[in-house]
Amino acid sequence: MDTIEQLAKQVKILTITVGVLLIVLVVFGIKLFTGDKASAAELTVQRLNIVESDGTLRMVISNKEKQHPGAIDGKDLPKRERDAGMVFFNDKGDECGGLMYSGDKNGAGMVYSIDQYKNDQIMQLQYSQNGENKKIRSYGFKLWDRSDDFTMGQLVSHFDSLKLDNSSKAYRDEVARLKAKGYLGTERLFLGKAKNGQTGLFLSDNKGKPRLKIYIDSLNRPVIQTLDEKGAVASTLAGSN
Known part of the structure; x- marks a missing residue:
């Protein structure tokens, strides 16, 4: 009988402890997410x-x-x-x-x-x-x-x-x-x-066709190139490297 009473007492204590912990967690959660000064040192989420x-x-x-x-x-x-x-x-x-x-x-x-x-x-x-x-x-x-x-x-x-x-x-x-x-x-x-390694400014018309390129080529030369509406090169001005 004593053993059963002791077990019942331990279960009661455990129940009270779990209840207190749940209350603490709820209060902490409310303060963390709704408090005016809520803060957390680290938060790990997906x-x-x-x-x-x-x-x-x-x-x-x-x-x-x-x-x-x-x-x-x-x-x-x-x-x-x-x-x-x-x-x-x-x-x-x-x-x-x-x-x-x-x-x-x-x-x-x-x-x-x-x-x-x-x-x-x-x-x-x-x-x-x-x-x-x-x-x-x-x-x-x-x-x-x-x-x-x-x-x-x-x-x-x-x-x-x-x-x-x-x-x-x-x-x-x-x-x-x-x-x-x-x-x-x-x-x-x-x-x-x-x-392709070219570094510069590349502009296209309202149909998406490349029309103007201002870039540095693979030989380190500055290049200004214009293209027609079919993509063919219309003019090229290249400097020395």
């Missing part, structure tokens, strides 16, 4: 969502596995593979840019993008590298034009309605058609080092 008081998502900091797929017109995009980093969302909860990064012995990269409202990126600071032994690198600043007549939401709905396999010829043909109409964005400027 994903962190920053939201407004009404729940509107404004920023996601995440690893690769749990990265947000993006959102447009108030709807999340289909699940897709994205690198670790930060994704930014505007007042409406639509993606409006982000900072992504990755890297291993086969390749590395980091991209900071600023998106046009209701569309894809129009400004981007980027670095990319491929190859383990013979490395190919490109890094610099890019600008795009985006159509107001064909938003990202319309693009997503368009391809959803077609139900095309992403690896099919029909899909590639439709991408080419939309690109020719300027609906997929047109790269207008690159300032930096290109994959």
